[in-house]
Amino acid sequence: MKTTQWILLDTETTGFRAPVFVVELAAQRMRGWEPEGTPFRKLLNQNEDIPPEASRVHGYTREILERDGEPPLQVYREFADYAGDLPLVAFNLEYDLDEVLKPEWRRLHIAPIGRPGFCALRLAQRLLDPVPAGNCKLQTLRQYYRLPERGAHTGLGDVETVVDLMAQVLRPIAEHRGLITWDQLVEYAAEEWYPSRIAFGKFKGRLFQEARQDADLRRWLDWLTASSNARSVKMGRWYLVQLGAAADSAADSTVFASAESESNAREPGTPSEPGVVGLVIYVNPVLEQLRQLVAASRARLAELESTYTREKSRIDAVQAVLFQRLRDHYQKRDRLRLVLDYRKKYLDSLIRGGEEEANQAEENYEKARTQTDKDYDETAAAVADKKQLTAEEELELNRLWKKLVKLYHPDRFAHEPDKLETYAKLTSAINQAKDSGDIAVLREIADDPHGFILRQGWSALDFSEEVELAQLRRLHETLQLEIITVLESLGRLRESPDYELCLITDQKPGVLEELATERAGMLAKESAELEEYAGRLAREIAELGGERPSRIG
Numbered sequence: 001m002k003t004t005q006w007i008l009l010d011t012e013t014t015g016f017r018a019p020v021f022v023v024e025l026a027a028q029r030m031r032g033w034e035p036e037g038t039p040f041r042k043l044l045n046q047n048e049d050i051p052p053e054a055s056r057v058h059g060y061t062r063e064i065l066e067r068d069g070e071p072p073l074q075v076y077r078e079f080a081d082y083a084g085d086l087p088l089v090a091f092n093l094e095y096d097l098d099e100v101l102k103p104e105w106r107r108l109h110i111a112p113i114g115r116p117g118f119c120a121l122r123l124a125q126r127l128l129d130p131v132p133a134g135n136c137k138l139q140t141l142r143q144y145y146r147l148p149e150r151g152a153h154t155g156l157g158d159v160e161t162v163v164d165l166m167a168q169v170l171r172p173i174a175e176h177r178g179l180i181t182w183d184q185l186v187e188y189a190a191e192e193w194y195p196s197r198i199a200f201g202k203f204k205g206r207l208f209q210e211a212r213q214d215a216d217l218r219r220w221l222d223w224l225t226a227s228s229n230a231r232s233v234k235m236g237r238w239y240l241v242q243l244g245a246a247a248d249s250a251a252d253s254t255v256f257a258s259a260e261s262e263s264n265a266r267e268p269g270t271p272s273e274p275g276v277v278g279l280v281i282y283v284n285p286v287l288e289q290l291r292q293l294v295a296a297s298r299a300r301l302a303e304l305e306s307t308y309t310r311e312k313s314r315i316d317a318v319q320a321v322l323f324q325r326l327r328d329h330y331q332k333r334d335r336l337r338l339v340l341d342y343r344k345k346y347l348d349s350l351i352r353g354g355e356e357e358a359n360q361a362e363e364n365y366e367k368a369r370t371q372t373d374k375d376y377d378e379t380a381a382a383v384a385d386k387k388q389l390t391a392e393e394e395l396e397l398n399r400l401w402k403k404l405v406k407l408y409h410p411d412r413f414a415h416e417p418d419k420l421e422t423y424a425k426l427t428s429a430i431n432q433a434k435d436s437g438d439i440a441v442l443r444e445i446a447d448d449p450h451g452f453i454l455r456q457g458w459s460a461l462d463f464s465e466e467v468e469l470a471q472l473r474r475l476h477e478t479l480q481l482e483i484i485t486v487l488e489s490l491g492r493l494r495e496s497p498d499y500e501l502c503l504i505t506d507q508k509p510g511v512l513e514e515l516a517t518e519r520a521g522m523l524a525k526e527s528a529e530l531e532e533y534a535g536r537l538a539r540e541i542a543e544l545g546g547e548r549p550s551r552i553g
Helices: 052-058 062-068 072-083 093-107 120-128 138-144 155-176 182-190 208-212 215-225 230-244 287-353 355-385 391-407 417-436 439-447 449-455 469-494 497-507 511-545
Strands: 005-013 022-031 040-043 087-090 115-119 254-257 279-282
Touching: 005 052, 005 072, 005 093, 005 155, 022 072, 022 093, 022 155, 040 062, 040 072, 087 093, 093 115, 093 120, 115 120, 115 182, 120 155, 120 182, 138 155, 138 469, 208 215, 208 230, 215 230, 287 355, 287 391, 287 469, 287 497, 287 511, 391 439, 417 439, 417 449, 439 449, 497 511
Parallel strands: 005 087, 087 115
Antiparallel strands: 005 022, 022 040, 254 279
């Protein structure tokens, strides 16, 4: 493997709907596990419109490509010189090569470039199985293993992330499993394989190896083999073969990124320093080892949840300012929408069922109007009740919340239903205090959690670590699932328009008032149009209903 040369590539396209056009082609020549030489990266001007949903992902528009892109034939000539006849690898080879590049080369009457190598996604799925919980999205893996932050959803950025993943994560695992040569890697990635964690059905999330002790799970796997679906039969048979074989230590091993100490915790996405983050590979761990893994996972989860909550709080603060500035405009607009909706229902009911049905529509409108006003009042109260903290208080609030999240995470009671109610109440109190900025409550819980619980009249909880090995394994699996969930939530948060607005307001404080003024004008215009439409409906109701006026509006 050390001397084998190959090409790692990635494409950005116009989307999934055929015909698919490449808008960016990026590649890196590799020698063994390491990059060799400069990368290849070109934008392609295909003279095609870019669908908005695709442009939002990679940021390229037709205007950008017409300005910076090059003719496709020229790009592929240069890529052919760069790649030669070397094997091609991509994080999703089936898509990038078979569904994107090969059809494009046929469309342009270009001879195929390079030759198929292996799919890096399939390699990662097998080597990392069953962590991280069946989720091998590239950006999730980058954050999970604390790899350097590159240009997400750009061709070159994704290539660089795969290079990092190969060198820092996949290589030590592959070598640990005896995958030393190129041919061994290609064969390993291509072999028939299914995830250890079942991905669907009544046993979704369970490890198939548990069928050795769980008769119901074993019967379900037997049932798969008798399915009318050929894919289900194939998968069921594969699982049964694995169960019949001797326990494979590689299949039972877990791989994760070592958590840093709390004092050295970094923001997700911050480049790690060499030697700071390593991989721990363990097989059939003893109780103390597993306790350390659970503790490390709790620390990582607490760090991520703290980051998510902090950034969500920043977004909420910006949205709160907009709400206070625009409440009257939004409330007027929403009342008019409600009037329109129920005047339409009133007319339909009057025509179909007469005055009795129409009266019911009026009653429903009154309830909906009351609920809408209540929702606005509650939102305004929540915004007003949020305490304004100093910078020092904000730091203390986040520190306390992070500590409490780590101490009282639900994994401690996931398999003890009798304690879940108390846990839920305690967690709710912690989060409410965080959201409202109530440092005093967080201090009270941190200083004396047992006393706080008893003062509320809740059942006591046992926070000791004296649990069995099997329980710790389940807790570790739960934590891995939670880490992935929070990473995905954080990713969605950072891709949202509200987060983008938050960043803009940090850079240009005055922009929020400008935006509020602009939105106020748009809402006023929309309300005027709604009022006009509502008036037309009111006149129609008056014509049909006679002297009795409608109570809607």
